[in-house]
Amino acid sequence: MSVVTVQLGQCGNQIGFEVFDALYTDSHCPHGLCSKRENEAYQASCKERFFSEEENGVPIARAILVDMEPKVTSQTLSKAAQSGRWKYGQHSCFCQKQGSGNNWAYGYSVHGPRHEESIMNLIQKEVEKCDSLSGFFIIMSMAGGTGSGLGAFVTQKLQDQYSNSLKMNHIIWPYGTGEVIVQNYNSILTLSHLYRSSDALLVHENDAVHKICAKLMNIKQISFSDINQVLAHQLGSVFQPTYSVEGSCHYRRNPLGDLMENLVPHPEFKMLGIRNIPQMSENSLAYSTFTWAGLLKYLRQMLISNSKMEEGIDWHVRPPLSRLPTLGKASLNRELQFNTSIANLVILRGKDVHSADLGGFKDPALYTSWLKPINAFNVWKTQRAFSKYEKSAALVSNSQFLLKPLDTIVGKAWNMFASKAYIHQYTKFGLEEEDFLDSFTLLEQVVASYCNL
Amino acid sequence: MTQSVVVQVGQCGNQIGCCFWDLALREHAAVNQKGIYDEALSSFFRNVDTRVVGDGGSISKGKICTLKARAVLIDMEEGVVNEILQGPLRDVFDSKQLITDISGSGNNWAVGHKVFGSLYQEQILEKLRKSAEHCDCLQCFFIIHSMGGGTGSGLGTFLLKMLKDEFPDVYRFVTSVYPSGEDDVITSPYNSILAMKELNEHADCVLPIDNQSLFDIISKIDLMVNSGKLGTTIKPKSLVTSSAGAVKKRHQKPFDAMNNIVANLLLNLTSSARFEGSLNMDLNEISMNLVPFPQLHYLVSSLTPLYTLADVNIPTRRLDQMFSDAFSKDHQLIRADPKHSLYLACALMVRGNVQVSDLRRNIERLKPSLQFVSWNQEGWKTSLCSVPPVGHSHSLLALANNTCVKPTFMELRERFMRLYKKKAHLHHYLQIEGMEESCFMEALSSLSGLIEEYNQLDATKSMPVEDFPRLSVAM
Numbered sequence: 001m002s003v004v005t006v007q008l009g010q011c012g013n014q015i016g017f018e019v020f021d022a023l024y025t026d027s028h029c030p031h032g033l034c035s036k037r038e039n040e041a042y043q044a045s046c047k048e049r050f051f052s053e054e055e056n057g058v059p060i061a062r063a064i065l066v067d068m069e070p071k072v073t074s075q076t077l078s079k080a081a082q083s084g085r086w087k088y089g090q091h092s093c094f095c096q097k098q099g100s101g102n103n104w105a106y107g108y109s110v111h112g113p114r115h116e117e118s119i120m121n122l123i124q125k126e127v128e129k130c131d132s133l134s135g136f137f138i139i140m141s142m143a144g145g146t147g148s149g150l151g152a153f154v155t156q157k158l159q160d161q162y163s164n165s166l167k168m169n170h171i172i173w174p175y176g177t178g179e180v181i182v183q184n185y186n187s188i189l190t191l192s193h194l195y196r197s198s199d200a201l202l203v204h205e206n207d208a209v210h211k212i213c214a215k216l217m218n219i220k221q222i223s224f225s226d227i228n229q230v231l232a233h234q235l236g237s238v239f240q241p242t243y244s245v246e247g248s249c250h251y252r253r254n255p256l257g258d259l260m261e262n263l264v265p266h267p268e269f270k271m272l273g274i275r276n277i278p279q280m281s282e283n284s285l286a287y288s289t290f291t292w293a294g295l296l297k298y299l300r301q302m303l304i305s306n307s308k309m310e311e312g313i314d315w316h317v318r319p320p321l322s323r324l325p326t327l328g329k330a331s332l333n334r335e336l337q338f339n340t341s342i343a344n345l346v347i348l349r350g351k352d353v354h355s356a357d358l359g360g361f362k363d364p365a366l367y368t369s370w371l372k373p374i375n376a377f378n379v380w381k382t383q384r385a386f387s388k389y390e391k392s393a394a395l396v397s398n399s400q401f402l403l404k405p406l407d408t409i410v411g412k413a414w415n416m417f418a419s420k421a422y423i424h425q426y427t428k429f430g431l432e433e434e435d436f437l438d439s440f441t442l443l444e445q446v447v448a449s450y451c452n453l
Numbered sequence: 454m455t456q457s458v459v460v461q462v463g464q465c466g467n468q469i470g471c472c473f474w475d476l477a478l479r480e481h482a483a484v485n486q487k488g489i490y491d492e493a494l495s496s497f498f499r500n501v502d503t504r505v506v507g508d509g510g511s512i513s514k515g516k517i518c519t520l521k522a523r524a525v526l527i528d529m530e531e532g533v534v535n536e537i538l539q540g541p542l543r544d545v546f547d548s549k550q551l552i553t554d555i556s557g558s559g560n561n562w563a564v565g566h567k568v569f570g571s572l573y574q575e576q577i578l579e580k581l582r583k584s585a586e587h588c589d590c591l592q593c594f595f596i597i598h599s600m601g602g603g604t605g606s607g608l609g610t611f612l613l614k615m616l617k618d619e620f621p622d623v624y625r626f627v628t629s630v631y632p633s634g635e636d637d638v639i640t641s642p643y644n645s646i647l648a649m650k651e652l653n654e655h656a657d658c659v660l661p662i663d664n665q666s667l668f669d670i671i672s673k674i675d676l677m678v679n680s681g682k683l684g685t686t687i688k689p690k691s692l693v694t695s696s697a698g699a700v701k702k703r704h705q706k707p708f709d710a711m712n713n714i715v716a717n718l719l720l721n722l723t724s725s726a727r728f729e730g731s732l733n734m735d736l737n738e739i740s741m742n743l744v745p746f747p748q749l750h751y752l753v754s755s756l757t758p759l760y761t762l763a764d765v766n767i768p769t770r771r772l773d774q775m776f777s778d779a780f781s782k783d784h785q786l787i788r789a790d791p792k793h794s795l796y797l798a799c800a801l802m803v804r805g806n807v808q809v810s811d812l813r814r815n816i817e818r819l820k821p822s823l824q825f826v827s828w829n830q831e832g833w834k835t836s837l838c839s840v841p842p843v844g845h846s847h848s849l850l851a852l853a854n855n856t857c858v859k860p861t862f863m864e865l866r867e868r869f870m871r872l873y874k875k876k877a878h879l880h881h882y883l884q885i886e887g888m889e890e891s892c893f894m895e896a897l898s899s900l901s902g903l904i905e906e907y908n909q910l911d912a913t914k915s916m917p918v919e920d921f922p923r924l925s926v927a928m
Contacts, residue, residue, distance in 0.1 A: 101737030222810035
């Protein structure tokens with residue numbers, strides 16, 4: 001089954017390019033560490049999901065590019081075409097002349113309705129190219145105007161028009177110290193709308209990825225390109241094919257469906273985070289070896305202590321004793337900064353994958369009381385190595401990962417809202433104070449729900 | 454991509470405008486090696502086949518034929534505009550883009566605004582409409598003028614209301630040169646205050662400039678150039694005050710260096726909208742991020758570096774110095790000290806070989822020494838444009854919405870009061886039809902209202918930052 005990607009705004013398009021590049025490069029990587037037949041099955045599965053039939057041998061990404069001003073999309077299209085390895089469809093791009101001005105209301109209320117037909121038509125065309133549709137992957141930032149506002153609008157329309165297909169939104173959480181001054185407003189408006197119309201929100205925080213670039217990848221002058229590449233690597237390690245129950249050479253067919261089934265048991269909890277291990281520069285990789293036991297030990301502690309990467313982990317955080325009654329457990333967790341999970345998915349790729357012991361992830365103490373670990377925890381495997389890493393493990397988690405960042409954004413937006421700053425910029429385009437209040441109410445609810453796990 | 458139209462009014466406005474077009478051509482010539490008329494060029498220039506008579510000459514793609522500036526030049530005296538039309542930029546302007554008169558406004562806002570306003574209203578509107586029609590997607594009007602005289606001040610602000618009514622969706626960015634203390638025009642306080650009211654009501658964004666600050670910057674550069682310090686050779690063309698060497702061969706006139714600074718300001722402001730970068734910032738984002746309340750739309754600007762030294766390797770320390778300088782009071786284009794006042798919002802527009810980590814490192818470093826208003830503690834807007842200005846490897850334009858503009862306004866009000874109390878020169882204004890004392894009173898009250906807003910914000914400066922109680926949710 002195929003995934004149709006919608007890249008929105010500057011961020012969405014810049015990231016989208018890196019994602020397709022990473023997927024393509026990995027699927028054609030000569031270091032697969034598996035049999036030729038295995039590798040071919042992997043490649044075919046990846047292709048079915050993300051690329052469509054080639055014209056003269058060049059695969060075309062199953063994506064549409066949307067932006068309200070032309071600079072980024074034309075850059076993205078030409079970068080892909082120049083690589084000679086894969087490209088975007090000739091007619092897959094929709095852009096306008098004037099951007100959304102970092103204004104969520106402009107993206108949602110002006111650009112949305114104005115361009116609804118054209119954008120939905122483009123999506124329809126892409127969907128028709130798929131033999132069978134797994135769903136939509138929408139890449140957008142929260143801080144700006146197009147990704148956030150138009151992204152929220154398009155997701156809603158997808159909900160209406162393709163009610164049987166799944167939608168996963170990939171959201172970029174902006175740096176804490178501003179990229180955009182009104183980013184907190186744009187963020188809360190986006191999140192509240194997406195919570196109603198999306199099936200899952202897969203979040204990447206710029207601050208976290210930036211730290212990975214600085215500490216693990218040892219990059220001195222970090223550019224957005226570097227950040228996007230790390231991000232694309234993490235996404236690739238989740239979306240590339242893994243075995244279905246039948247075992248090797250048979251790959252799962254429905255990536256989005258399987259992700260949702262495993263990770264989003266309850267609509268109140270749909271925020272997912274990714275952790276990936278190991279993550280290092282190519283130079284260091286040549287000198288490192290790993291064991292599954294080591295990798296999984298680190299990954300588990302990253303989950304429990306809410307660490308974003310394998311350096312600087314707090315090893316003091318422990319899961320609580322499961323003998324305590326539920327109420328006591330909740331408050332103790334908060335004190336210990338223990339990260340309670342609703343559901344976790346571990347994806348293992350590489351050598352000796354079947355020997356990996358995942359007992360540590362099945363401990364009931366990691367999870368809320370209303371799901372048994374057998375339902376809350378899942379593992380996907382493939383022997384085929386990912387992107388030069390002999391062994392790599394990814395964790396997709398529905399847990400309290402994003403509780404603090406969400407709480408922080410809501411707090412800052414609320415302070416700004418209380419002083420009425422910038423509100424006139426939004427009401428100019430049809431948004432009312434009521435709409436802000438609705439968003440705050442919904443998000444406070446989400447914060448409270450996650451807090452009380 | 455969008456287009457912008459520059460409206461240059463009065464002597465000051467036209468002289469600055471002239472420098473702007475000079476530098477814009479130089480910048481695009483450096484970037485556009487193939488001579489193809491691209492979208493970046495189209496933001497400020499039309500591509501015209503001059504052999505075609507009338508209006509049909511516009512060419513939208515392909516090789517550059519003749520570039521015409523998207524500009525309207527207005528002056529009630531002929532001297533300055535004539536000089537432009539005889540100078541090296543004569544082919545860039547169309548005679549159809551000019552509106553001139555012979556008598557001048559006599560440094561009288563009322564003459565500029567009321568007399569010439571009504572006399573030339575139709576003509577101006579027609580020229581503006583024409584220039585708008587030549588645009589695919591017009592986003593912004595850039596108005597350049599001075600506040601202290603008669604034409605720039607009076608007619609320039611008369612335009613604002615017209616633009617607001619006629620093109621309500623197009624932004625109005627005004628670059629206003631405020632009179633400094635030693636200004637030789639006696640009535641400049643009257644003209645400025647009367648103009649301020651219009652700016653308060655009809656401009657989206659104002660970039661105030663002060664001649665004295667420009668002059669101080671130039672002195673600083675001259676000192677550097679002539680100091681003969683060991684190992685400090687300045688790269689030619691890298692001075693923020695230099696103009697296109699090839700186009701202007703004559704020795705620079707005294708105001709030229711100062712005008713070039715303002716021209717650079719406008720180029721850097723629009724660079725991220727015209728050229729590519731990893732984090733673009735369009736013109737509509739300036740207003741969105743930097744204007745939290747409609748009346749508070751005055752932005753203090755600073756440009757760094759002022760020059761580039763000839764050594765090619767820029768160590769991190771120098772890059773960081775560029776960021777530090779942007780906040781020093783010596784680099785601001787008006788007399789202001791943003792570091793010791795309150796920030797409502799700040800934008801950092803970076804050009805050249807600077808990455809997001811450099812930006813973040815410097816924000817973290819400088820943040821503790823700056824005071825931001827309680828509801829905007831992290832009020833930073835940033836942009837990264839890949840194309841550096843000519844002669845530099847990187848540059849930074851900082852725009853601050855900061856209470857440090859207040860002293861400028863307060864001084865202006867004081868100078869106004871000194872004249873007004875004695876009714877000095879008032880008759881020159883009151884004899885113009887449509888002018889009454891109430892005009893002065895309204896203008897004064899508009900300015901006082903603005904000052905009061907800044908006062909209230911300043912009062913919150915030393916108060917502890919308290920979070921507003923959040924909504925509580927029933928579980």
